[in-house]
Amino acid sequence: MTLENLIQRYLDGGLDAEGVADLDKFLRHSEDARKSYWKICEIHCLLDHAFAERSGADWAVPVEQPKSVLPVWISGVLAAVIAVAATWWVIQWQDVPTSSVVATAKGGSEVIERGLLSLAAGEAREITFLTGVRVALEGPLEMELVSRERMKLLYGKIGVEVPKGAEGFTVETPDGEVIDYGTRFGLSVGREGDLRAEVFEGRIDVVIGKKVHRMEGQKSLEVSGHTQSLTPGSDASSFPMPSVKEIWGVGGSFNTPKSYASNRPKIVGGWSGDLVSIAGRYEDVVPRRGNGMLQFQGTSAQADMRSTTVSQLWRIVDLYEVAKKMGRRPERVTLSAWVNSVTGNAQTDRAFRFGLSCHEEITEALDEDSAVTTKVKTSLFSDSDPGTWERADLQLQLPSKLRYLVIMVGASEDVFDDTEGPEFEGHFLDDLDLIFKAGMRPSVDIHYWRGSEGAWENSAKWSENRQPSWDSYVVIQGPGTARIGETVNQNAGHLVIALDNDSEGSLYLPPNKTLNLGSSEGIVGHNQGAVAHAHISGELRTGGRFYVGRNNARSTLLLTGTFISSDLIQLSQYDSTEDTVAELMVEGGSLQAGALRLINDQSSVVVNGGGTIKVDELRLGGDNGEATLTIEDGEVYAKDFILGEGVAKARLNLQGGLLKIEKLHRGEGEFQLNLFKGEIWIKMPVSELADILPNSSRSTRGEWTVYSTY
Amino acid sequence: MKDEIKHTAHVQGLFVKEVSRIRGFIISMMPGGSEVDDLLQETFLTITAKAGSFEKGTNFTAWAITIARFKVMEHFAKSKKRGLLLGDEVLERLMDEAQEHFSENPQVDLLKRCLGKLSPSVRQMLAQRYARGWKPEKIAAEAGWGANSVYVSLSRARTTLRECIRRQMKGGAA
Numbered sequence: 001m002t003l004e005n006l007i008q009r010y011l012d013g014g015l016d017a018e019g020v021a022d023l024d025k026f027l028r029h030s031e032d033a034r035k036s037y038w039k040i041c042e043i044h045c046l047l048d049h050a051f052a053e054r055s056g057a058d059w060a061v062p063v064e065q066p067k068s069v070l071p072v073w074i075s076g077v078l079a080a081v082i083a084v085a086a087t088w089w090v091i092q093w094q095d096v097p098t099s100s101v102v103a104t105a106k107g108g109s110e111v112i113e114r115g116l117l118s119l120a121a122g123e124a125r126e127i128t129f130l131t132g133v134r135v136a137l138e139g140p141l142e143m144e145l146v147s148r149e150r151m152k153l154l155y156g157k158i159g160v161e162v163p164k165g166a167e168g169f170t171v172e173t174p175d176g177e178v179i180d181y182g183t184r185f186g187l188s189v190g191r192e193g194d195l196r197a198e199v200f201e202g203r204i205d206v207v208i209g210k211k212v213h214r215m216e217g218q219k220s221l222e223v224s225g226h227t228q229s230l231t232p233g234s235d236a237s238s239f240p241m242p243s244v245k246e247i248w249g250v251g252g253s254f255n256t257p258k259s260y261a262s263n264r265p266k267i268v269g270g271w272s273g274d275l276v277s278i279a280g281r282y283e284d285v286v287p288r289r290g291n292g293m294l295q296f297q298g299t300s301a302q303a304d305m306r307s308t309t310v311s312q313l314w315r316i317v318d319l320y321e322v323a324k325k326m327g328r329r330p331e332r333v334t335l336s337a338w339v340n341s342v343t344g345n346a347q348t349d350r351a352f353r354f355g356l357s358c359h360e361e362i363t364e365a366l367d368e369d370s371a372v373t374t375k376v377k378t379s380l381f382s383d384s385d386p387g388t389w390e391r392a393d394l395q396l397q398l399p400s401k402l403r404y405l406v407i408m409v410g411a412s413e414d415v416f417d418d419t420e421g422p423e424f425e426g427h428f429l430d431d432l433d434l435i436f437k438a439g440m441r442p443s444v445d446i447h448y449w450r451g452s453e454g455a456w457e458n459s460a461k462w463s464e465n466r467q468p469s470w471d472s473y474v475v476i477q478g479p480g481t482a483r484i485g486e487t488v489n490q491n492a493g494h495l496v497i498a499l500d501n502d503s504e505g506s507l508y509l510p511p512n513k514t515l516n517l518g519s520s521e522g523i524v525g526h527n528q529g530a531v532a533h534a535h536i537s538g539e540l541r542t543g544g545r546f547y548v549g550r551n552n553a554r555s556t557l558l559l560t561g562t563f564i565s566s567d568l569i570q571l572s573q574y575d576s577t578e579d580t581v582a583e584l585m586v587e588g589g590s591l592q593a594g595a596l597r598l599i600n601d602q603s604s605v606v607v608n609g610g611g612t613i614k615v616d617e618l619r620l621g622g623d624n625g626e627a628t629l630t631i632e633d634g635e636v637y638a639k640d641f642i643l644g645e646g647v648a649k650a651r652l653n654l655q656g657g658l659l660k661i662e663k664l665h666r667g668e669g670e671f672q673l674n675l676f677k678g679e680i681w682i683k684m685p686v687s688e689l690a691d692i693l694p695n696s697s698r699s700t701r702g703e704w705t706v707y708s709t710y
Numbered sequence: 711m712k713d714e715i716k717h718t719a720h721v722q723g724l725f726v727k728e729v730s731r732i733r734g735f736i737i738s739m740m741p742g743g744s745e746v747d748d749l750l751q752e753t754f755l756t757i758t759a760k761a762g763s764f765e766k767g768t769n770f771t772a773w774a775i776t777i778a779r780f781k782v783m784e785h786f787a788k789s790k791k792r793g794l795l796l797g798d799e800v801l802e803r804l805m806d807e808a809q810e811h812f813s814e815n816p817q818v819d820l821l822k823r824c825l826g827k828l829s830p831s832v833r834q835m836l837a838q839r840y841a842r843g844w845k846p847e848k849i850a851a852e853a854g855w856g857a858n859s860v861y862v863s864l865s866r867a868r869t870t871l872r873e874c875i876r877r878q879m880k881g882g883a884a
Contacts, residue, residue, distance in 0.1 A: 008865040010796075012839075012846050013742020014857070020794055027800045034804055038738070038811040043821075043872045045734030048743075050818050050825075051840035105854055112851060125854055527829065528866065529859050551866065 003033055007040045102145045103129045118142040119156065126242055126437075131166040133180075135159070136240035146172070157188040159241040159327075162202075175223075176208040184327050185215075186239030195223040198234035200327050236328035243437040244326045268321075268362075268404070273313035274298055282426050284386035288338050293430040296411035299422065309422055309655065310353060312410025316362065319403055322436050330436035333396050337409060337433070338389040341382040342426035349422045350381045351414035352429070354394050358402040376533055377585060378556055379412065381602060381626075382427070389430070393554070395531065398436075407434065414630070414653060415674055495522040497532040497555075511561060513538035522546040525555030525582075536589065537561045545570065546593075549582025549603065559589035559611070568595045571603035574623045586611035586634065595619065596638075598627035607657065608632035616640065618661075621650035621669050631657040631678060638662070643692070644669030654678040666692045680707040714762065721761035724770040725754060735775050735808060739782045739801065741794065742845065749785060753778045772809060779805050817875055824874035832867050839864060 001009070006023040009015045015023065026033040103112040105127045112127055119125060119139030126136045130148045137143070141156020152172040162169050162180045171178045174193050178185070183202025189195050197206050198220040206213040206221055208228060213221055218234040275298030280291055287293040296311035323329045339352045355377040380392040398405065409429055413422035495517055497507050507524075509515055521544045525532035530553035539562040546569045549555035563569075569591075571582035581602045584591075588609035595617035598605060602625065607613060611634040618638035621627040622645045629636070630653040637660045644650035645667035652659075653674045660681045673693065681704045682689060689698075689705055698707045725732070729750070736749050756777050757764075764773055782805075786795060796804075825833055831853075838844045838852070846860040853860075 004869070005865055008868060009861055010741050011738070011743075012861055012864055013744070013794075014846055014861045015741070015794065017794060020796060024796050024800050027796065027804065031807075034807055037804060038808065039872075040868065041734070041738035042811060043868045043875070045730075045737055046818065046821050047836060047840045047868070047871070048737055049730045049734070050821050051837060527832075528863050529855070552862070 003036060004040065007037050011040065011044055102148050103127045112145060114145050114147070116142065116144050124240060129166075129169070131169065132163045133166050133169045134161045134242035136242045138240040153187060153189050155189045155191045157186070157239055159186045159236075159239040160184065161242045176206065179205045179207070181205070184241075186234075186236060186241075188239065194225075195221075197221045198236070198239065200234055200236050239328075241327050243435050244322055244330065268316045268318045271313045271315050274300055274311045274410075276311065276313060279428065282428070283342050285340050285342060285426060285428055287428075288340070288389050288430040290430075293340075293428045294409075296424050296427040296429070298424075309413035310410045311412075311422070311424060311427070312353065312408055315407045317405040317407065317434070319398060319405055326436060329400060330398055332437045333398060333405060334393060334435045334437070335395075335407060335433070336391065336393040336431075336435075337429055338391050338431045339380060339382050339411075340386060340389045340428045340430075341384075341411075342386050343384050344423065344425050347415055347423050348384075348425055349411070349413045349415050349427075350383075351379050351412040352382065352390075352392065352427070353377065353379045353408070353410045353412050354392050355406075355408035356394055356396040357406050357408075358396070358399055359404040359406060360402050362404060376535065376556065377558060378581075378583060379604065379606070380581075381414070386426075393531065395533065413655075414628070414651075415672075495520070496526055497524045497534055507534040509534075509536045509538040509540060509561065511537045515540050517542040517544060519543040523550065524548045524557055525553030526550050528552045530554070532556070534558070535560070536563055539564070541565070543567060547571075547573070548584060549573070549580045552580050554581040556583045556585070559584065559586045559591055560609075561589050563589065563591045563593075565591075565593040567593070568597065569593045571596075571598045571605070571627075572600040572623075572625065574599055580625075586613055588634075590614075597622060598629065599623050600625035600627070602626060604628040604630065606630045606632065607634035607636055610634050613637070617642070619645070620652065621645055621667070621671075625649070626651065628653065630655065631659055633657050636660070640665060643667060644671040654680065664689065664692060675707060675709055677709060681705075682707075717766075718758060718761040720766070721764050721770075722754075722758060725757055725774060728771050728774060731771055732774050732778050735778050736782060738808070739779075739805070743843065744845075745785060749778070749781050752781050756781065775808065779808075817879070820875045820878045821871065823878060824871050827874060828867060828870065832863060835860065835863060836867060 001019065001022075003023075003026050006015065006019055006026070009019065010023055027037060102114050105112055105125060117125075117127075117137075119137055119141040121140045123139035123141075124137060126134065127145075128134045129151075135151070136159040138157040141158070142154040143156060143158075144152040144154070146152055149166075149168060150170045150172065154174065158171070160169070160171070160180065161184045162182050164182055167180060167182045169180045171180075171187060173187075173189050173195055175195070178187055178197060181203040183199060183204060185197060185199045185202075185204050187195070187197050195208075197204065197215065198218075199215045200218060203214065203216040206215060208223055211228070213228070213230055215221060215230070217232075219230060219232060220234045221228065221230045274296070277295050277297060278292045279295040280287065280293075282293075282295065285293070294313075299308050299311050319330060333356060335354060335356055337354065341348065341350060344350075357376075376394055376396045378392060378394050380390055382390050396405075409432070411422070411424055411427040411429075415423070495507075495515075515538070517540075520542070522540075522542055523546075524534050525548065528551055530551075532549075532553060532555045534556070535558045537560050541563075542565045545567050546565055548557050548569070548571045550573050569584075571584060572580045580600060582598075583603070584605045586605070586607045588611050590612045592614045594615065596605070596613065596615045597617075597619040599619075599622040604627070605613070607630070613634075613636040615637070616639045618629075618636070618640070619642045620629055621643070626649045628651040632655045634657045636658070639662045641661040641663070642665045643652075649670045649672070650667075651672045651674070653676070655676050656678045658679050658681065662683045664682050664684060675697075680693075681701075682693075683703050684705060686698065686700060686705050693707060697709060698705055700706070732753060733746065733750050736746050736753070737743055740746055740749070753774065757774060760777070764770065783798075783801070786798075786801070789795065795801075825836070828836075835849055835853070838849045839846070844852075846864065847857045849855075850857040850860045
C-alpha cells in the first residue's frame with residue numbers, strides 16, 4: 001500500500017497491526033510523511049464538517065438522523081448555547097444496537113444483520129439465511145429480517161428455496177403469513193397489500209386472516225381485497241429465483257484423482273480437452289480448496305504432441321438441465337476460477353484463458369468458435385508468486401433459445417521464446433464456480449447525466465425504442481444486455497457500461513446494427529470493482545474518446561464487427577493504483593482509430609481470426625503497469641508505434657500475422673519482443689533500429705526493414 | 711464572581727466558534743472516528759472547568775487543541791486497541807505539527823461543488839461514513855460490497871475531492 005492509502009485506511013479504522021507498524025515507521029522518520037498525514041486529515045475533516053452540517057445540504061443524500069446536534073449549536077446564539085450545553089451531550093447518534101447476524105450474501109462473504117432491507121426498482125439481491133434458506137429479492141422491495149427462520153415482506157417480489165432441515169421458514173406479509181414445508185415458491189406483495197403466491201415444488205401454507213390455504217405441487221394463489229382465488233399451475237418466470245451453482249468434483253475444486261484428457265467435447269457433462277491432471281501440492285503451489293487442483297500439462301490430448309499453444313479444457317452444460325434445477329430459465333452465468341503458477345523464470349508462460357459461449361446444438365467440433373451466437377472471453381496472467389492465487393471472472397448473458405453452454409479454461413503460451421512449446425512448468429486452476437442467475441435485476445438501468453454541471457436527473461429502464469438523448473450519459477448497468485434496436489443517431493450521448501463501484505454491465509451490438517456515438521465519449525468499465533463487457537458484432541462509430549477499463553474496473557471489449565474511431569481508444573489509465581484489467585480482443589473484426597493506447601496494469605490487445613487494426617498512433621505501455629499486444633492471426637498497422645514509456649513493461653507477441661509500422665519510437669520502459677511466427681515490417685533503415693530491436697533475422701525490402709523468424 | 715461567569719461564557723463562545731477545528735483535530739487522531747463525540751464533550755467540559763486559565767487575547771485554538779490533545783492521549787492510554795494505533799512517539803510528533811494545519815478556513819463550498827461531480831453511489835457512501843458515522847464494514851454490508859471495496863472507494867473519493875478542490879482554488883484565483 002502507498003503511504004497515502006495507509007493513512008486513509010488508518011483514519012477509516014481499517015488498518016491491521018502490520019499496516020499500522022508500516023505507517024508508524026513512515027511517520028516516525030519523515031516529516032513529509034507527517035505532512036501528508038495532515039493533508040489527508042484536511043479533506044477528512046472537511047467532509048466530516050460538511051456532512052454534519054444539515055442546512056443547505058441539497059447535494060447530499062437524505063440523512064434521517066444527523067450524527068450530532070452540533071450544527072444547531074453553532075447557529076444558535078451564545079446564550080442559547082450555554083443553556084443547551086448541559087443537555088446536548090445526551091442527544092447522541094444512536095447506533096443500531098448490536099444485532100445478531102441472521103443471513104449472508106455474496107456466497108457468505110458478507111453478513112446481514114437483523115433489520116430492514118429495501119431495494120429500489122430494478123435492484124436485486126440474493127441472501128442466504130443461516131438455516132440455508134435462500135431468498136432472491138427483486139426491487140422495489142421492502143422487508144425485514146426478523147430471525148434466522150422468519151422474515152417480513154412489506155412489499156416486493158421474492159423467490160424462496162427452503163432446503164431439507166429448514167422447514168418452517170415463515171414469511172410474514174402485511175395481512176398474513178406463508179409457512180414453508182421444504183419447497184421452492186414465489187411470493188409477491190403489492191403496495192396495496194395484494195398478494196400472489198406460487199408454489200413450484202413441495203408444500204406451503206398461506207395464512208390470510210383466519211383462512212389457511214394449503215398449497216401443494218404447482219399452485220398459485222391470488223389475493224386482492226376480499227377475493228382469494230386458488231388455481232392449479234404456476235409460472236416461475238415472473239419471480240426472481242435463487243441462483244444455481246454448478247458443482248463439479250468436490251466443490252469444483254478438482255479433487256478427483258483422474259486425468260480429464262481427451263479430445264473436444266461431444267457430450268454434456270465431464271471435462272475434455274488437452275493433457276491435464278490432478279495435482280496435490282506442487283513445489284510451492286498449494287491447492288486453493290480441498291487437496292487437489294487442476295494442472296495444465298500439454299497442448300494436445302497426447303503427451304508427446306503439440307497442436308496449439310494453449311492447454312485447454314472444455315465442458316458442455318445443458319441449460320435445460322440447469323433450468324430444471326433452478327425452476328426457471330437461467331438468464332446469466334458467471335464463471336469464476338482461480339489460477340496460479342510456479343515461480344518459474346522469464347521464459348515461463350503466465351497467461352490463462354477463459355471463455356463462455358452459447359450454442360444451439362452439439363456439433364462435431366463443438367468449441368467456442370463454432371455456431372456461436374454469443375460469447376465472451378477473457379485472459380488473466382498469473383504472477384510469479386506461487387503463494388497467491390489470481391482470480392478470473394467472466395459473465396455471459398444467456399439467450400433464451402440456445403440450449404448449450406460451453407465453458408473453456410486453459411493455460412496459454414504468452415512468451416514466445418522458443419520453438420519447443422509453452423513452458424507449463426506448473427500451471428494450475430482451482431476453485432471453479434459456475435453460477436446461474438435469473439430474474440435478478442431484470443432489465444438494464446440507464447441513467448442520464450446532463451451537462452457538465454448536472455446532477456443525476458432521472459434514471460429509466462432501457463427499452464429498445466428509447467433512444468439516448470443529446471448530451472447525456474447512457475449508463476448501462478446491470479446484467480441485462482442492451483440491445484441496440486436500430487441505428488442510433490449522431491450525438492447519441494456518452495456511453496458508459498458499468499459506471500458505479502462493483503456494478504456489472506454488458507453491451508451486445510448485433511450484426512447489421514450501428515451505434516454512432518458522435519463526438520461523445522464511451523467508457524467500458526468505469527469504477528472500482530465494476531465488471532464490463534462489450535461485444536461489438538455490428539458497427540460502432542465514435543468521434544470522441546473511448547476508454548476500456550478505468551479505476552480498477554475489469555473490462556473486456558470483444559470485436560467481431562467494426563469499430564471506427566476518429567479519436568483515441570485507451571485501455572486502462574494513467575495513475576492506476578491497483579488492478580485495472582482492460583482487454584481488447586479483435587477476433588476477425590476490424591478496428592480503425594486515431595490512436596490506440598495501452599497504458600497500465602493488465603491492458604492487452606489480442607488480434608486473431610484475421611482481425612485488423614489500423615491506427616495513426618499505437619502506444620504500448622504508458623505508465624507503470626504491463627501492456628501486451630499479441631497478434632495471433634491478423635494484421636496491425638500503425639503510423640507511429642511508441643514502445644514502453646515511463647516504467648511500463650511493454651510486451652509484443654507475434655504468433656502469426658503481420659505488424660506494420662512506419663515509425664518506431666522507443667520509450668525508456670522495459671520491452672520484450674516474442675517473435676514466434678509472423679513478420680514485423682518497419683519503414684526505417686536498419687541503422688536506426690539497431691538500438692531498439694534485436695539484431696537477429698532481419699532483412700531489407702525496399703524502404704522496409706523486415707523482422708521474421710525465418 | 712460575575713466576571714468569572716462572563717469569562718467562562720466567553721471561552722465557551724470561542725469553543726463554539728472553533729468547534730469544527732477542535733473536532734477536526736480529534737478526528738484526525740482517532741482511527742475509525744468512533745469516540746470523537748465523547749472526546750469533544752470531555753474537551754468542552756475541561757475547557758469550561760479551566761476557563762480561568764485561558765488568557766484573553768491569546769490563541770484560543772492552540773489552547774483548546776492542547777486540551778484536546780491531552781484528552782486524546784488519556785483516551786489512548788486506557789484503550790484496549792493499542793496494537794492498532796500509531797506509537798506514542800509518532801502521535802506526539804504528529805500533534806506537535808498539527809497547529810499549522812488547522813489555521814486555514816475550511817473550503818466547504820468548494821467541497822460541495824466537487825461532491826456534485828462524484829457518482830451518486832460514492833456520494834451516498836460518503837454520507838454514510840460521515841453523516842451517519844457508519845464503519846466501512848457496515849457500509850459494505852448495506853451495499854452488498856466487500857469491505858475492501860469500501861475502503862478503496864473512500865480513499866479514492868477523498869483523493870478525487872482533494873484534487874478537485876485544488877483545481878477549483880486555482881481556477882478561482884485565475
